[in-house]
Every structure is written in structure tokens, then in C-alpha cells.
Amino acid sequence: MPFPDGRGTVYIKRPGIRDEPKTRGATVDQVYRDFFSPHWWISVVLVSLVVGLMTPRIDALLSKSSSRVLSFWRKRSAAQASREQEQIASLRASEYAQVMAAVDAVHLMARGVGLFVMSGWLFTMLRLPSIELLIVKLPSFKVLHFITGLCALVAMTLAMSSMMRAAELRRVVRLAKGDSK
The missing domain is CATH 1.20.5 (Single alpha-helices involved in coiled-coils or other helix-helix interfaces)
Structure with missing residues (x-):
């Protein structure tokens, strides 16, 4: 039951707990x-x-x-x-170079998607209840948990980098072909 003191601060009385202002x-x-x-x-x-x-x-x-x-x-x-x-200019000079650059862009995009899937899997592994139970029972498991999280972050960063390079390469190939997109 609340009891106001002289200043208007409300204290809550509970048995066994020290009275503290809200x-x-x-x-x-x-x-x-x-x-x-x-x-x-x-x-x-x-x-x-x-x-x-x-x-x-x-x-x-x-x-x-x-x-x-x-x-x-x-x-x-x-x-x-x-x-x-x-x-x-070098891509405009050779149609073979354009095809190889497009293949490189597809390779980079596939690599990025694979790394995103891997990072998602690693982040999911970090949140499994069995893994969290191991962390509580085995303190040395925290290091492995930290390393797994770090690997997931690195994989996500590499995926973003790979996808951005693929998009840039695709844009350059389109400009070399003469497309304005």
C-alpha cells in the first residue's frame, strides 16, 4: 500500500524489502x-x-x-x-571481355548469396536453446560462442562486399554494351 512522505514521493511498503522512492x-x-x-x-x-x-x-x-x-x-x-x-573502354574493345566480366559478376553474386546463407545459419545456431544451455553449464563454451558470432559477422560483411562488387561490375558491363540502365 503506498504511503506519501512529506515531499510527495510515493513509497511502496512490501514486507522484507527496503523502502525506496519511485x-x-x-x-x-x-x-x-x-x-x-x-x-x-x-x-x-x-x-x-x-x-x-x-x-x-x-x-x-x-x-x-x-x-x-x-x-x-x-x-x-x-x-x-x-x-x-x-x-x-577495355570492355568495349572485346566482346569476350564483356562475357567474362558478366560471368565474374554472376560468380560474385552467387558467392554473396552463399555467404549470406552461411551467416544466417551461424546466427541461427547461436540462438538455439541447446547452445544457450551449454553456455550456462560450460563457461569455456562462451569463447566458441563468441568466435561463431564473429565468423557470422565476417561472413555477412564478405557477402555484402561481394554483392556490391557484382552490382558494380554488372553496371560497368551494361555501360560498355551501350545500355543506359
């Missing part, structure tokens, strides 16, 4: 007292001064680093575009 953190009264204390105002002023003094330095550092990242990204994108144009 509220967590600071109460409104405590926040109100802290707001009007000199300690709070001094700390606010000091923090705002430090932030105000550090802002120009942080701004210069961020703009310098962002310009480096953007220039690196532009160079990387230009290099990728030139490599893609070279690949398209």
Missing part, C-alpha cells in the same frame, strides 16, 4: 536550490568562458581537417572515375 535523479526542489546557488552560477560562467575561448581554435581545426578530408575524397572519386572509364 523517483530517480534530482527532484524539482533540488534543481531549484541548485539554480540559485552561487556554485552553479560560477560553474556556468567558467564553462561558458572556456567554450568561448576555445571556439575559434576548434573552428579552425575543424575547417582544416574537413578541407583535407574533402580534397582526399575528390581525388579518390576522380581516380575511381578514371579507372571505371578505362575498364569500360
